[in-house]
Amino acid sequence: MDEVLERIVKCIGPRHGAKKELAEYLNIHPNVITNWLNGRNKSYRKYLPQIAYYYNTSIDYLQFGNERKEEPTADSSELDKELKGIDFALYGEVKELTDGQKQDVLDFIRFKKAQDQNRGK
Structure with missing residues (x-):
């Protein structure tokens, strides 16, 4: 394995x-x-x-195997700007996320967009 x-x-x-x-x-x-x-x-x-x-x-x-670090991979204010529109859709939940979690949300959104493009959607 x-x-x-x-x-x-x-x-x-x-x-x-x-x-x-x-x-x-x-x-x-x-x-x-x-x-x-x-x-x-x-x-x-x-x-x-x-x-x-x-x-x-x-x-x-x-x-x-790298443990998640709470240090942001991007500037906190930059992450907040990128997630501004999504905060409303998630009922303010984004505000409670760590910078690492915010980066994961952005990564997942980008992954889903790329996946849809690959499927021709």
């Missing part, structure tokens, strides 16, 4: 039904996760942004 998958398994944890819940969130069949664990499939790599978001961690942690 590679290190990325080991960290995903660590996030999933031992709780009964956790794999099924992740599969539902990712909109994949639970057998896909079983195939990941058995080494038959490495498609988990394309789901890293969603997995990181689901487990409230960073893609950097999943890929490299």
